[in-house]
Amino acid sequence: MEKRVTFSKWTIGILFAVPQLILIFTFFYWPAGQAVYWSLTLQQPWGGGNIWVGLDNFRSILANPDYWRSVSASLVFAGISTGLAMFIALVLAALTDRQLAGSWLYRVVLIWPYGIAAPALALAFRFILAPEAGFLSVVNQMWPGIWDPGLDGTDAMASIIVAFSWKYVGYNFIFFLAAFQAIPRSLIEAAAMDGSGVIRRFWDIQFPLITPTIFFLLVINITESFQDSFGIVDIMTSGGPANATNLMVYKIYSDGFKGLDYSGAAAQSIILMLLIILLTIFQFRFLERRVHYR
């Protein structure tokens, strides 16, 4: 007779989940819970005590026009940089996938930007985009004063969008290329024999087949543009000029750590968390319908 060791489904399931749960609890639920508590109180920075204020922190934040400007700046930043990073990566990946001469080189090189830490790349872009001494100073010599991220909010926003997109082109490129390469060659060859051109093949065959990847990258890019923009903003603009690039995540940092307003910063991070959750739900609810998983 064969002897079998069996566990009840529950025990083994939970046993496998425990390490992960502990990690999630320590690094997410516990701090998030603490943030919720702080957002409902007024914390003295040195820990001398706190006062329960209910939703006052949220009320004063939501009544502040500067906060709404920060929200809309974040949305503009997220929208444009996600679009730019995904579009450029898609084009580059589609071209690399066609195995043009030297594509093996692009395949390696284009991934590098993602490996660069945000502050380092921000520093590089600060030099490149400096209106007086950088590469772009040429533009100012031709049309004086046209490029001025120091005073012009639109120019400053453009700078951080370019820097952020540059980094995420590399990330998106890996995924797009992998998606393209997973498409059976026979499909494309068959289409080519039927006489369809490159563009036609892209729209009718490749694009529909990579929609799951596009959807995945859309969610990731939007989420990251809310969170990963911090280093770039801190080095390039510090939120200026006149708050034009004071994105939500940067405002949380400056209010909390520079201004020692821990409660206000906690409340802002709760709002940011809710906003990202909402955006993600929205994307799954409305955009995922148009995604075809094979």
Place this chain on the structure above:
Amino acid sequence: MTIIKRGVAALAAGALSSLLAMPAFAEPVKFDFWFGLSGDLARVVDTMCKNFNESQKDYEVVCTSQGNYDATLQNTIAAFRAGKQPTVVQVYDVGTATMMLSGAYKPADKLMEENGYKIDYADYFPGIARYYATSKGEMLSFPFNSSTALMYWNKDAFAKIGKTEAPKTWEDVGADLKAMKDAGYECPMAINISANESWQLMEQFSAIHNQPIATKNNGYDGLDARLEVNKTKFVQYVTDLKKWYDAGLIKIKSKDLGQDMVQAFATGTCQVILTSVGDHGTVGRTQKEGMNWDVAELPVYAGTERKNSLVGGASLWVLSGKSDAEYKGAAAFLNFIHDPKTALFWSTNTGYIPVTKSGFDYMKGQGFYDKAPYKGREVAIASLTASEPTEITRGIRLGNFTQIRAEFGTQMQAIFANKVSVQEGLDTLVKNGDAILDRFQQTYPGKTLP
């Protein structure tokens, strides 16, 4: 083989001797000192710590740079909440109000008294002492690195327009800038308008003109102080700066644009800047070959009776919750820093000024201010001691002032980008600044500034 053997033998001998030696010498008491300076300045602090450790055998200070002032305060707060705070910490000028309400410090004057050190507090320059003292004049922390703002001017450029002296009034500055522009200078004066320049543009200007920044004597008399820079002489000053900027007499120079104003001055690109005496050394080291320049007190508007300018920099706080032995060490360390000889070492190696009259006299006696690279720095002392501090020129005692400075930068940028008028911008600065002060007051209910 033999090398290894010898090495092992040496190690054993070393271990043995240190074991034997242990009871003979008591280990020095170690305590931590966190500071917010970096680069060259951090190296000078390290040397000073080494000098202290070598000057006696009972204590050993471990000095750690936290990078900058903001980070030092943040890290200290985090460490304090975790019960791992340093014994001595350097906190910048505008963090004073936050520290006073923290309940996390041991008053410096008490510490020195308990440990038998006699400090003559009247020896501190009043402009420096009052900034860090309570409204009753008790010193809760020790002034450390101190500076004030000066006008740097290019003598060659002024000679071109027939001037041999720095302008004393803002009216003259306006005329001179115009004359320099007409004489072909692209950038007669450079300013920057970020949060950092609140110090020279708003705070120093207001002090010298005896104009309040906030009610309640700039906050010394209560947490319910509110800003009022939108109805003082400061409005006229910003209006003039903006007018000169529009006329091309002033250029904005910042690191983000490629060149900050100190570099712009040192390379001869711009002819006038307003910055800290702490940059005196940098300008001297990096200046264009053969350029003639000097420093002068900040100008005032014609008909103004000049008052003392404000001190900038940081002071040393001793935190609570440490052992008596560590406090003894901290007291010895503060006493070491207070010594005029340390003042000479400190000022020679940095651009900072001495904080006591005896330190200043000692340095003068040593001929410090006669020699070329340091000549001119005595102007800073003259500016700081231009008058007895008034109720308003004692300093600024406002909560979360870092955020108010940030708001200053934001509104100045909006004004200079023509998004709002000068008055609108300053009104918004006051409105948003008051919200910050309001919040600070709510966080400390029932508490009052010492």
